[in-house]
Amino acid sequence: MRKILVYDGSFDGFLTAIFDVYDEKLTDVTIQPKHRSTQNFFDTSSEVVTDEKKAHRVWEGISKACSKTGKTNIYRAFLSELDGIEDTLFHFIKRSLAERVDVAKDYGDAEILKISKVVKMVGREKHRMDAFVRFRQTKDGLYFATVSPDFNVLPLLIKHFKSRYADQQWIIYDLKRDYGIYYNLQEVTTIVLENSDAFRSNSKNGSFFTEEEMVFESLWKNYFKSTNIVSRKNTKLHLQHVPKRYWKYLSEKSPV
Amino acid sequence: MDYERIKEKLNILADAAKYDVSCASSGSKRTNKNNRLGNSSGMGICHTYTEDGRCVSLLKILLTNHCIFDCAYCVTRKSNDIKRAAFKVQEVVDLTIAFYRRNYIEGLFLSSGIFKNADATMERLVEVAKKLREEENFNGYIHLKSIPGASDELMREAGLYADRLSVNIEIPTEKGLKLLAPDKNREDFLKPMRKVKNEIIQYKSEKKLIKSTPIYAPAGQSTQMIIGASNETDAEIMYTSAYFYKKFQMKRVYYSGYIPISHDHRLPAIGTEVPMLRENRLYQTDWLLRFYGFDIREILNKEHPNLESDIDPKLSWALRNLDQFPVDINRAEKRLLARIPGVGMKSVQKIIQARRYRKLNWENLKAIGIAMNRAKFFMVCDSREFESKDRTAAQLKSLILSQSSSKFSKAHSTQLNLFSSIETPIAV
Numbered sequence: 001m002r003k004i005l006v007y008d009g010s011f012d013g014f015l016t017a018i019f020d021v022y023d024e025k026l027t028d029v030t031i032q033p034k035h036r037s038t039q040n041f042f043d044t045s046s047e048v049v050t051d052e053k054k055a056h057r058v059w060e061g062i063s064k065a066c067s068k069t070g071k072t073n074i075y076r077a078f079l080s081e082l083d084g085i086e087d088t089l090f091h092f093i094k095r096s097l098a099e100r101v102d103v104a105k106d107y108g109d110a111e112i113l114k115i116s117k118v119v120k121m122v123g124r125e126k127h128r129m130d131a132f133v134r135f136r137q138t139k140d141g142l143y144f145a146t147v148s149p150d151f152n153v154l155p156l157l158i159k160h161f162k163s164r165y166a167d168q169q170w171i172i173y174d175l176k177r178d179y180g181i182y183y184n185l186q187e188v189t190t191i192v193l194e195n196s197d198a199f200r201s202n203s204k205n206g207s208f209f210t211e212e213e214m215v216f217e218s219l220w221k222n223y224f225k226s227t228n229i230v231s232r233k234n235t236k237l238h239l240q241h242v243p244k245r246y247w248k249y250l251s252e253k254s255p256v
Numbered sequence: 257m258d259y260e261r262i263k264e265k266l267n268i269l270a271d272a273a274k275y276d277v278s279c280a281s282s283g284s285k286r287t288n289k290n291n292r293l294g295n296s297s298g299m300g301i302c303h304t305y306t307e308d309g310r311c312v313s314l315l316k317i318l319l320t321n322h323c324i325f326d327c328a329y330c331v332t333r334k335s336n337d338i339k340r341a342a343f344k345v346q347e348v349v350d351l352t353i354a355f356y357r358r359n360y361i362e363g364l365f366l367s368s369g370i371f372k373n374a375d376a377t378m379e380r381l382v383e384v385a386k387k388l389r390e391e392e393n394f395n396g397y398i399h400l401k402s403i404p405g406a407s408d409e410l411m412r413e414a415g416l417y418a419d420r421l422s423v424n425i426e427i428p429t430e431k432g433l434k435l436l437a438p439d440k441n442r443e444d445f446l447k448p449m450r451k452v453k454n455e456i457i458q459y460k461s462e463k464k465l466i467k468s469t470p471i472y473a474p475a476g477q478s479t480q481m482i483i484g485a486s487n488e489t490d491a492e493i494m495y496t497s498a499y500f501y502k503k504f505q506m507k508r509v510y511y512s513g514y515i516p517i518s519h520d521h522r523l524p525a526i527g528t529e530v531p532m533l534r535e536n537r538l539y540q541t542d543w544l545l546r547f548y549g550f551d552i553r554e555i556l557n558k559e560h561p562n563l564e565s566d567i568d569p570k571l572s573w574a575l576r577n578l579d580q581f582p583v584d585i586n587r588a589e590k591r592l593l594a595r596i597p598g599v600g601m602k603s604v605q606k607i608i609q610a611r612r613y614r615k616l617n618w619e620n621l622k623a624i625g626i627a628m629n630r631a632k633f634f635m636v637c638d639s640r641e642f643e644s645k646d647r648t649a650a651q652l653k654s655l656i657l658s659q660s661s662s663k664f665s666k667a668h669s670t671q672l673n674l675f676s677s678i679e680t681p682i683a684v
Binding site for chain 2: 130167
């Protein structure tokens with residue numbers, strides 16, 4: 001009988017689940033986050049209680065068995081939140097621990113090739129956010145941007161934005177997952193806004209932002225138009241680079 | 257700031273700057289120290305893409321489009337009846353900072369029409385870069401155009417503030433340049449290029465000894481050629497390009513299909529299609545030279561002065577050298593793997609890593625992502641099935657073409673259809 005381990009969706013929770021698999025010597029097992037858990041009649045399920053100590057021990061074990069890339073790959077693929085990614089990662093972790101060699105590049109193994117593809121997808125989404133974040137200055141001098149990335153990439157953005165915008169306060173807010181990262185000129189912390197719905201529509205929110213802001217947005221839009229070469233129009237290529245789902249956050253693509 | 261006036265200037269001077277293809281913001285190494293503004297640490301970022309699909313990474317503008325030269329191919333030429341404008345130094349600085357802080361751009365690409373003389377123009381460009389670095393503590397990316405004929409001292413100073421410098425040689429052959437830009441000579445282009453190259457070498461060697469040596473144009477130099485304005489062959493273009501890569505250690509050579517902007521009888525008429533397919537084939541060749549270990553003489557030579565338009569240059573080379581195939585995926589060295597049509601450098605890397613664990617078969621290779629429709633005729637792997645039939649190059653070519661569809665197929669058919677409207681977009 002297949003056993004389902006249901007964890008809380010956090011990375012520590014996932015690692016705790018792996019601890020439990022080894023601890024209870026489970027063989028036919030699948031790991032699922034609470035909000036995506038599917039169960040059928042023949043399965044039994046049990047809830048994983050997230051335990052930082054257990055998670056830490058598993059991470060230590062992985063660190064010894066995997067290369068640095070292998071480790072980063074686990075974390076990045078986890079952030080994809082794709083269905084079944086936990087089991088794919090568990091396959092990789094199990095092989096690493098058993099074989100004691102770096103198997104991260106064994107692309108002949110379908111699951112491992114899948115991880116490398118998912119890591120690439122997550123990396124691409126992270127890079128898109130580096131590019132598509134559009135800050136608007138609020139009346140209290142803070143630079144504020146909203147996003148809703150396909151994958152949970154906010155944790156991967158911190159380093160880049162912190163070292164680039166070191167002299168300005170900024171917030172990047174993930175509307176899909178309802179949390180954000182905030183840089184206060186010292187450090188980056190995670191925040192949850194009470195009125196995040198106010199930013200959900202693409203209204204200009206005149207009450208939050210400075211008047212200058214509208215001017216820069218329109219200058220940028222003008223620039224975007226002027227730099228285009230009409231006789232080379234290539235809509236397919238344009239959409240490939242800037243898929244429509246990102247347009248709502250790009251001032252140059254908004255109709256008004 | 258008078259926003260309406262700025263807006264108008266921005267429209268004119270961005271429009272005039274757009275024919276410069278380069279928008280690279282990569283390859284620099286300027287870190288952000290002491291919590292200042294910006295960095296450019298190697299990886300380029302395209303913040304958006306124009307509707308023609310080109311990356312927008314930098315605020316790309318001219319300082320002014322007033323120009324004393326009259327180059328036939330240039331939209332800013334003296335004799336062209338267009339609106340002229342000029343930015344003040346401070347206006348460019350303010351605009352760059354405002355756009356940068358909002359994460360619109362990676363930095364500034366500043367070029368200019370030549371007013372008064374080369375040095376006066378270059379001096380003004382350097383002034384903008386200096387202000388950004390010293391007054392605004394800006395560590396983002398700066399690309400300055402080297403003005404042909406600018407003095408050595410100015411070029412030395414420019415490299416201390418800029419990440420990249422570029423001079424566009426524009427016309428691939430000297431005879432073409434004489435015809436289309438009689439007031440310019442090639443030496444004027446080469447002079448600042450040579451100076452920058454030498455400074456880069458010198459600063460690099462000093463930096464090895466003295467760590468505090470400032471960085472000089474860390475992202476190197478680039479140049480650009482217009483394609484299809486002066487009846488040059490592909491070989492002429494690519495040999496010029498190979499010369500610049502070798503002699504001037506260029507980071508990039510860009511190829512820009514000529515966009516008709518003038519009724520001048522020396523140039524293709526207005527309405528002529530932009531040669532985008534040709535441009536694409538040239539870039540493919542450029543990549544073969546820089547990343548795949550090809551020598552230009554293998555691809556273009558006296559017998560083959562032009563690239564084939566219906567197949568890519570690597571496939572074209574392979575069909576002329578069938579004696580070098582098939583390549584064994586599980587044994588061949590990297591250099592040979594890179595020569596298989598349909599196998600890119602990313603796949604080469606993956607193959608080399610994956611074959612350490614097991615012998616790879618067709619299924620593995622497909623999953624890794626190589627283009628089977630071309631590759632399968634040129635390789636063997638861990639399988640008894642392989643393309644064993646002996647075919648001639650012509651047979652192979654028609655077989656491959658019949659099994660694939662090119663994104664440029666429309667371009668091929670419009671070339672046949674003389675009566676189709678000129679407005680037909682060629683790549684969709």
